[in-house]
Amino acid sequence: MTTAVAITGLGAVSGLGLGVDALWQGLVSGQSALRSRVEGDALGIGALPLSLVPLPTEAGELTEDVSAQVLCSPTPRATRMSVLAASEAWRDAGLGSFGAHGVPRANRRIGVCLGTTHGEKAPWLAALRRGSNAPPTDAHGPAIPAQVLAAAVGAGRVLVPVAACASGNVALAAALDWIRSGRCDVVLCGGCDALSDFVLRGFQSLRALSPSACKPFDVTRSGLSLGEGAAFLVLESPQHAQARGARVQAVLSGAGQSCDANHMTGPDREGRGAARAMGAALLDAGVTPAEIDFVSAHGTATLFNDQMEGRAIVSVFADRATSVPVHSVKGALGHSMGAASALEAVVCIRALQEHRVPATIGLQDPDPAIPLRLVQGSALSLPLHHILSTASGFGGLNAAVVFSSLPRVPANAAPGVAQKVQ
Amino acid sequence: MSPATLPTLAAAIALFPSSDTPLAALLPTGAKTATEQLARLDRLCGLAVVGSESCLARLEPTWRDQAAQTAVFCGSREGCLATDTAFFRGVQNGEASPRLFAYTLHSAPVGAVSIQHGLLGPGATVIGSQVAGLQALEEATLLLSSGRARACVVLSCDLAWSPGVDVVAALYLTSQPASRIGYFAWKILDVHSFFVAEQPDIALSRALAALHQRVPQSAAALAVSASGPPLATLAALLDEPSTVHPQLNDPSQSCVVITSQDAQGYAAAAVIRRDRGVS
Numbered sequence: 001m002t003t004a005v006a007i008t009g010l011g012a013v014s015g016l017g018l019g020v021d022a023l024w025q026g027l028v029s030g031q032s033a034l035r036s037r038v039e040g041d042a043l044g045i046g047a048l049p050l051s052l053v054p055l056p057t058e059a060g061e062l063t064e065d066v067s068a069q070v071l072c073s074p075t076p077r078a079t080r081m082s083v084l085a086a087s088e089a090w091r092d093a094g095l096g097s098f099g100a101h102g103v104p105r106a107n108r109r110i111g112v113c114l115g116t117t118h119g120e121k122a123p124w125l126a127a128l129r130r131g132s133n134a135p136p137t138d139a140h141g142p143a144i145p146a147q148v149l150a151a152a153v154g155a156g157r158v159l160v161p162v163a164a165c166a167s168g169n170v171a172l173a174a175a176l177d178w179i180r181s182g183r184c185d186v187v188l189c190g191g192c193d194a195l196s197d198f199v200l201r202g203f204q205s206l207r208a209l210s211p212s213a214c215k216p217f218d219v220t221r222s223g224l225s226l227g228e229g230a231a232f233l234v235l236e237s238p239q240h241a242q243a244r245g246a247r248v249q250a251v252l253s254g255a256g257q258s259c260d261a262n263h264m265t266g267p268d269r270e271g272r273g274a275a276r277a278m279g280a281a282l283l284d285a286g287v288t289p290a291e292i293d294f295v296s297a298h299g300t301a302t303l304f305n306d307q308m309e310g311r312a313i314v315s316v317f318a319d320r321a322t323s324v325p326v327h328s329v330k331g332a333l334g335h336s337m338g339a340a341s342a343l344e345a346v347v348c349i350r351a352l353q354e355h356r357v358p359a360t361i362g363l364q365d366p367d368p369a370i371p372l373r374l375v376q377g378s379a380l381s382l383p384l385h386h387i388l389s390t391a392s393g394f395g396g397l398n399a400a401v402v403f404s405s406l407p408r409v410p411a412n413a414a415p416g417v418a419q420k421v422q
Numbered sequence: 423m424s425p426a427t428l429p430t431l432a433a434a435i436a437l438f439p440s441s442d443t444p445l446a447a448l449l450p451t452g453a454k455t456a457t458e459q460l461a462r463l464d465r466l467c468g469l470a471v472v473g474s475e476s477c478l479a480r481l482e483p484t485w486r487d488q489a490a491q492t493a494v495f496c497g498s499r500e501g502c503l504a505t506d507t508a509f510f511r512g513v514q515n516g517e518a519s520p521r522l523f524a525y526t527l528h529s530a531p532v533g534a535v536s537i538q539h540g541l542l543g544p545g546a547t548v549i550g551s552q553v554a555g556l557q558a559l560e561e562a563t564l565l566l567s568s569g570r571a572r573a574c575v576v577l578s579c580d581l582a583w584s585p586g587v588d589v590v591a592a593l594y595l596t597s598q599p600a601s602r603i604g605y606f607a608w609k610i611l612d613v614h615s616f617f618v619a620e621q622p623d624i625a626l627s628r629a630l631a632a633l634h635q636r637v638p639q640s641a642a643a644l645a646v647s648a649s650g651p652p653l654a655t656l657a658a659l660l661d662e663p664s665t666v667h668p669q670l671n672d673p674s675q676s677c678v679v680i681t682s683q684d685a686q687g688y689a690a691a692a693v694i695r696r697d698r699g700v701s
Contacts, residue, residue, distance in 0.1 A: 106616065106617065106625070108632065124503070128507065128510050128514075141550050141686070142501070143550025147617070147686065156616050156628065157617065158688070161548055162501070162547045162548075162549050163547070164529050173544075173570075174561060177564040177565065178564070198506070198513065201513045201518040202509065202518065202523035202526060204518065205519060205520040206524075207520075257493075258542055258543065258544065259536040259542055260542075261541055263537070273542070276542065395527065395530060395534070395537075396536065397529060397545050399544075
């Protein structure tokens with residue numbers, strides 16, 4: 001079995017608010033961030049339900065150890081969301097100041113790995129609106145949020161992987177490899193994406209948007225709702241976390257990826273690619289399907305995604321598919337693209353800590369063709385030890401990860417990571 | 423990484439077509455890809471498909487035995503920005519194209535290549551810097567050593583912004599012995615990338631220091647600095663080593679270090695070694 005890595009910090013901004021607590025409390029209390037927004041009207045596509053992050057506009061509203069200069073306008077939206085979520089994760093991990101003076105520069109043992117579909121697109125779109133035909137410059141780069149985070153935490157290793165809407169999980173998988181291979185001790189990893197008319201118009205052109213708040217796995221589902229957000233985890237090698245006495249919240253046990261090699265925008269209808277990613281993640285984690293207590297599904301509420309995901313879960317879990325709890329957060333948060341699986345990772349870890357699974361908002365009448373135990377109505381309380389989280393995206397890209405609670409430590413064991421959890 | 427687990431670089435190719443060259447003209451003889459298929463893709467994805475097909479055509483057909491566990495990693499500085507621009511111009515004109523939107527993801531070339539060749543392994547595009555191709559190579563080596571894939575097609579694709587030269591490089595890495603898969607072979611000994619905001623020289627010195635620490639013989643290797651996409655420079659060198667660098671005719675000169683950096687502060691260095699025992 002390969003090494004699990006410690007998770008010592010969490011941070012998130014979502015349509016449910018700023019911070020992990022706002023996200024978690026909103027989800028377990030059954031709130032949805034999807035609201036009909038005038039943004040859709042302005043684009044002439046109707047008052048679509050969207051989940052937008054309530055970003056602060058004044059420096060005074062911001063956390064004190066984050067550079068106000070970075071967070072306030074005109075810093076573009078994806079970067080602001082990333083800084084807010086990442087700074088929360090960094091503080092949560094007890095790793096010291098974020099974005100303040102005195103941060104050591106470019107430590108090669110610290111990494112930033114940010115999954116996204118578009119990164120920071122706002123400056124580029126603004127230039128296009130001005131009619132610019134100038135060649136792109138670094139200031140228009142999709143990697144801007146990652147570079148800002150690297151400067152804030154003194155990271156010397158920076159990667160921006162794009163794997164469509166599975167980007168968040170792919171970033172976690174890359175960070176897992178960095179730590180397992182000994183290249184990094186600490187990695188700030190996650191995902192971000194901001195909504196824009198570019199994205200709205202694109203999904204509208206594909207006729208993928210639901211006119212009402214999306215209904216994952218529901219028999220009447222009619223497409224996805226869009227959202228935005230950012231979420232980050234601090235991953236650490238167990239040795240590093242132990243040496244500094246860090247509070248280990250859970251572990252990332254394994255990751256698996258696959259490609260459908262089937263279609264540029266549609267999934268393999270049988271879910272074979274998603275099933276391979278799930279199976280690979282379980283194998284990497286050394287966890288059997290029988291040991292998984294809960295599945296955090298991609299659950300976009302499109303006809304084909306939910307159907308294929310149901311088939312994939314049945315394929316992996318066999319008889320257990322009808323008993324292992326499954327949910328989707330898309331009915332509450334919308335589909336936040338590259339941020340989606342990073343936000344779901346944060347939710348999974350809180351679920352492990354609280355032993356609760358939030359309900360699938362919007363699900364009222366489960367599709368009988370998807371024979372899963374879908375969590376609906378209200379949050380479910382149950383003992384949780386291992387969680388599988390899965391994501392899929394355009395190009396047939398799939399990525400799954402396994403999160404685990406800390407192993408029980410024998411009474412006579414030497415002091416170690418697991419004992420820091422209390 | 424022990425020598426036995428070092429990934430084998432079994433084939434490499436770099437193409438530098440002018441931006442008005444029809445992609446079909448670049449396909450190798452007997453290509454599986456049809457002209458009509460290329461016409462459905464945007465140019466970046468088409469370039470990736472042509473590059474990958476040219477690279478895979480150089481392997482023994484047995485490479486297909488591990489297609490189910492073959493990954494695709496791509497590195498690109500600007501990715502699909504040209505398609506993004508075309509799509510957004512359409513939005514501004516009230517004609518958002520669903521066909522174009524499918525290609526407004528930087529990972530679209532990964533999907534297109536996987537579909538074309540039936541590759542079912544992991545995939546992602548690394549974006550945002552001149553050294554993205556070497557970063558993709560670094561991630562591919564980590565992936566192979568983790569056992570989560572057995573082979574990887576590593577791509578570097580970038581389009582000329584205005585009429586000029588497009589670039590695509592494609593490399594095939596495998597954890598199998600080279601003798602079973604290719605016509606030439608090198609070993610990827612190590613790859614390191616670093617970022618120091620706006621100080622690429624410092625980033626490069628750190629990348630080289632890490633390389634020298636882990637692979638001592640890299641200090642005496644032939645050093646090649648790439649002014650363009652480094653993976654394309656590397657692939658061109660491997661394709662015609664004795665022409666590009668006659669020093670490589672010397673059997674004692676078996677190691678090459680390739681470096682690259684950009685103004686943002688990214689730098690990367692890779693060291694490769696001729697695989698002994700393979701002609």
